[in-house]
Amino acid sequence: MATIVGGIATSHTPTIGFALDAKKQQDPVWAPIFAGYEPVRQWLAAKQPDVLFFIYNDHITSFFFDHYSHFALGVGARYWVADEGGGARKLPPIAGHPALARHVATGLTADEFDLSFFQEKGLDHGCFSPLSLLWPHEEKWPGAIVPLQVGVLQLPIPSAKRCFKLGRALRKAIESFPEDIKVAIVGTGGLSHQIQGERAGFNNTPWDMEFLDLLEKDPEKLTGITIAEYAEKGGMEGSEVIMWLVMRGALAPKVKKLHQAYYLPSMTPIATVIYENDSTESDTESAAAYRQRIQHEWKGVEKLPGTYPFTLERSVKAYRLNSFLHSLLQPERRKRFLEEPEGLFEEAKLSEPERAMLRARDWRALIQYGAIFFLLEKLGAVVGTTNLHIYAAMRGQSLEDFLKTRNTQVLYSVAAQK
DSSP: OOEEEEEEEEOOOHHHHHHHHTTOTTOTTTHHHHHHHHHHHHHHHHHOOSEEEEEEOOOSSSOOTTSOOSEEEEOSSEEEEOOOSSOOOSOOOEEBOHHHHHHHHHHHHHTTOOOEEEOSOEEOHHHHHHHHHHSOOSSSOSSEEEEEEEOOSSSSOOOHHHHHHHHHHHHHHHHTOSSOOEEEEEEEOOSSOOOSSTTTTOOOHHHHHHHHHHHHHOHHHHTTSOHHHHHHHHOTGGGGGHHHHHHHHTSOSSEEEEEEEEEOSSSSOEEEEEEEEOSOOOOSSOHHHHHHHHTTTTTTGGGSTTOOOOOHHHHHHTHHHHHHHHHTTSHHHHHHHHHOHHHHHHHTTOOHHHHHHHHHTOHHHHHHHTOOHHHHHHHHHHHTOOHHHHHHHHHTOOHHHHHTTSSSOOOOOSSOOO
16 A cells, blocks of 8 residues: 655745756855755655655646646656756656556546646656755656646636645545555645736745644645735745645644745745654545545446547557647648658657558557547548448448448548538
8 A cells, every 4th residue: 555654845946956957055045945955855765755746836838728727637657857948957757657646536536626637748847846856866766756737827726725625635545556655745836926017026934934834733724715815925926835735635634844944045935844644544434445436437337348448547558659640630740641651650659569550540459559539530531531431440340331230321530521
């Protein structure tokens, strides 16, 4: 069973990454940053968590307003440093933990949290700025992460109460994960700061101290504060501290604070805190009962004959193939696919089995492998095959025999009609 070894609260200002990359450890202006992180590094080295569950927000780097979610869970196998405009930091990619992410996704969905899911995205300073001071990474990182991106930049954003409740649900999900791994919860953002408008440069250290005290001793009191009040007390961008409540909610009602540091060099306070559980919380629902409950909606779907549910596991496995098929929405890619498919296959780094299925237009094999049908019908449109041809092939029938099972004999596809 998975164990939560504790929680970390940390700022995620790009200042942290800049100080490290510029080797400012001995500079008197920057040294307090490193001093604040050193106890956290030592704690992580002692606890040796396998996974950091990393709660952060993207700063309009890998996510944009064409699709902006409150809670986006990373379910992929690896993440890299995003380029935020001036080149990506020279840090190695870090592994994800898809199995834990899938379990958490199932649990939170069963507890009625609406999630979106992402993979194959770079993570910006919201994640890698603090992470680069938390874990050594000369050649590779010592563990994996599961990132949870919280949409706190476009109103309406989740309430403090919603974030705390998500943390409580997250605790149950992680602690019921059947593998014997150790997990640390990391909440990032804050503390008080504002970086926009005439109020840019606003800070409120007394409020920061009050928030930290309540976060430790009475986090539920923080759930009654509105987003507008958080913005008034801590600055508009300072309201992102609601992400710390996800971390705190995932811990026991009573915690022991092992470390706290606070330093305000410029625009944003740089704070670090370590909590460990200091109480036990009995739950009438056992881990086994929880796992059974969260699978209730899906139980039996895997037994349906000739049916291949598009699960997160299949999505991660076949991401490269589905991404290739999705790229055929671009006219120039369609043209190249029809004229020189092998070059496109090579650019997309498709495996030989994936290439063979595409060459053969093996619709059944593609769906069994993990391609989602709604991309196969787009491939059909590209190569001049109707949906009915694809349906028949998946059933192992001729088109003529398949049409005998239909009420009408029409043929159609998603291709534009000329």
